[in-house]
Amino acid sequence: MRLDGVLFFPVTPFAADGTVAEAVLAEHVGRGVAAGAGGVFTACGTGEFNALGLDDYRQVVRASVAATAGRVPVFSGAGGVQARAHARVAAEEGADGLLVFPPYLVSSPIDGLVGYVRELAEETDLPVVVYQRGTARFTPEAVARLVEVPNVTGFKDGLGDLDLLQRIILTVRQATDREFAFFNGLPTAELTVPAYRGLGVNLYSSAVFAFAPEIALAFYKAVTSGDDTLTQALLTHFYLPLVRLRDLQPGYAVSLVKAGVRLSGLDVGGVRAPLLDPGPEHVAELERIITAGREIAAP
Numbered sequence: 001m002r003l004d005g006v007l008f009f010p011v012t013p014f015a016a017d018g019t020v021a022e023a024v025l026a027e028h029v030g031r032g033v034a035a036g037a038g039g040v041f042t043a044c045g046t047g048e049f050n051a052l053g054l055d056d057y058r059q060v061v062r063a064s065v066a067a068t069a070g071r072v073p074v075f076s077g078a079g080g081v082q083a084r085a086h087a088r089v090a091a092e093e094g095a096d097g098l099l100v101f102p103p104y105l106v107s108s109p110i111d112g113l114v115g116y117v118r119e120l121a122e123e124t125d126l127p128v129v130v131y132q133r134g135t136a137r138f139t140p141e142a143v144a145r146l147v148e149v150p151n152v153t154g155f156k157d158g159l160g161d162l163d164l165l166q167r168i169i170l171t172v173r174q175a176t177d178r179e180f181a182f183f184n185g186l187p188t189a190e191l192t193v194p195a196y197r198g199l200g201v202n203l204y205s206s207a208v209f210a211f212a213p214e215i216a217l218a219f220y221k222a223v224t225s226g227d228d229t230l231t232q233a234l235l236t237h238f239y240l241p242l243v244r245l246r247d248l249q250p251g252y253a254v255s256l257v258k259a260g261v262r263l264s265g266l267d268v269g270g271v272r273a274p275l276l277d278p279g280p281e282h283v284a285e286l287e288r289i290i291t292a293g294r295e296i297a298a299p
Contacts, residue, residue: 003073003154003181005038006220008209009046011258012060013268020056021269022063028210028266029067035213040064040074044099046207046257049077051272058089065094073097075129078120080104087124097127099156102136110142121149131185133158140164140171147176154181157201160192166199187253188246190219191239194231197223207253208242211260212290218297230296238293245285251275252282259283260290 010032013024029040042064043049043057052060061076068074074094078086079101090098103116113136121128128151132138137159138146146152155172157165165182172180184196184204193204202224209216215238222230246252255271259278262268263286270277278286 002179003039003203006036006206006209006213006216007039007041007183007203008032008037008213009041009044009205009207010064010210011254011261011268012043012047012052012056013266014272015269018272020052020059020063022059024266024268025060025063026067028261028268029064031266032209032213033068033071035209036217037072037209037213039072040068041099041205042074042076042095044075044077045101046205046210046254047077048254048272048275049079049101051275054082054085054089057086058093061090061093061095075099075127077101079131083116083120084123087120087126091124091126095126097129097153098124099129099131101131102134105135107135110139113138114142114145117146117152118149121151125151127151127153129154129156129181129183131156131158133185138168140167143168144171144175147172147178147180153179154183156183156185156205157196158185158187160186162195162199165201169199169201188239188243190216190223191235191243193219193223207257208239208260210257211264212293215290215293215297233296234293237296238289241289241292242286245282245289248282249276249278252278256282256286259286263287263290 010028013021015021043060065074073096075097076090076095078098117130182201184201186192189204206216219234255275255277
């Protein structure tokens with residue numbers, strides 16, 4: 001299924017008792033789709049995939065698919081020891097594809113990594129996007145081997161090694177002429193969008209879309225239309241301060257996003273351990289950054 005535009009990675013709302021708040025998630029996803037998301041990636045990194053049990057996962061996928069109502073594709077995360085179970089649940093609940101996360105903790109030889117993705121892909125007919133990050137670092141030849149698997153349809157890069165990614169792209173293009181998508185999957189991806197676009201990688205994850213879709217869409221329109229003035233203004237005065245704040249504490253790439261969604265007026269609760277919610281001073285700084293971004297993005 002073709003993906004285009006700004007890709008929305010919703011947070012996973014939790015109720016006061018710690019359970020998944022399905023109704024809040026449905027509203028969150030519905031708002032994002034109505035705002036103009038090009039695809040929904042639920043139960044993924046921003047959605048605290050690492051902290052979701054299989055029952056939680058089913059709830060998240062089910063609520064996201066229902067709220068999207070077929071308007072855009074819904075991909076869900078899959079990985080670790082329950083990767084194949086994730087694939088089965090995603091298919092049962094109507095997801096359109098899977099984003100394959102790295103194996104948990106362990107490092108592995110390339111053959112083992114290829115086998116990990118192949119086993120998951122063989123469990124399902126759903127399209128599979130491979131996520132290169134952490135313990136999953138692929139060689140160009142390994143990705144070319146994965147392209148031989150019919151339902152492996154994309155590759156998301158979360159390393160930021162542009163030399164490696166360029167070699168992967170060139171090797172894959174030599175290996176096949178079928179449609180195969182590449183994504184920029186770095187945290188706060190907009191900061192590196194101009195560099196990735198130089199390699200022909202136009203798809204990217206937008207965590208900002210979860211809490212400030214008007215800013216994310218303004219950036220997307222600016223960068224795709226060649227409006228360098230607006231692109232640079234947003235990068236300098238919104239995304240750069242946001243990244244500086246994000247880097248103050250491990251896990252802020254997720255918990256700041258969730259705080260931003262709360263600032264937008266939706267009670268999505270806090271993050272699950274081992275993440276920590278930002279303190280009041282950082283939430284206040286986030287609010288200032290968002291206000292500045294909205295002023296720049298306004299017509």
